Amino acid sequence: MRGGPYLLLLVAGTLGVGRGLDGQLGSPCHPSGRCNVRFSECQDNICRCSGTGVPSAYNNRCLPVADGLKGYCEENVQCTVPHSHCRRFSKECECVEGYVMARDRSVCLPVSRLGEPCLERAQCKESTECSPSLGVCVCRGISYEYDGKCVTDHISNNWELTVVTVSPAAGSQLLAHNRWLLCIALAALVHAGVR
Known part of the structure; x- marks a missing residue:
């Protein structure tokens, strides 16, 4: 009776060849057999997605690769542009936080x-x-x-306007000696919006 379980095991193993043993991608298969997952095929004795398809997160479907940024997607794995992911609500590939889409939509730039x-x-x-x-x-x-x-307004934020009363004689003397300083002060006041 010791041979029975071995024979039974051999038969069960033979029945499983050619189909993914568990029905999911990544399971063993026979090169002449076929895999159960739609759009998959047996490559190097493993069930894999055909062509440019990519396996879903649960390894139970083959999904098409998105057509670059702004391309339709259902899962992140479809977005193949580096630093991109599938936006849940719009179902489009977009750049992750910290990156922006290039004008030609080909890459995500930091x-x-x-x-x-x-x-x-x-x-x-x-x-x-x-x-x-x-x-x-x-x-x-x-x-x-x-x-x-x-x-844009560093000067106006850091300068204070101080009003000083000066006699006419002192004012003209100040103007004669410090004409350039007065011009700078007036320019700062105009820039600050003081009239």
């Missing part, structure tokens, strides 16, 4: 800050833009760098 490398304007954050000639994020428009940030 978000850059002032002085950091960039290829496109969308990468630059915090009032910066990408300088094509420098390849780094620089302050946008009339803003300028101060203390590691882009500012």
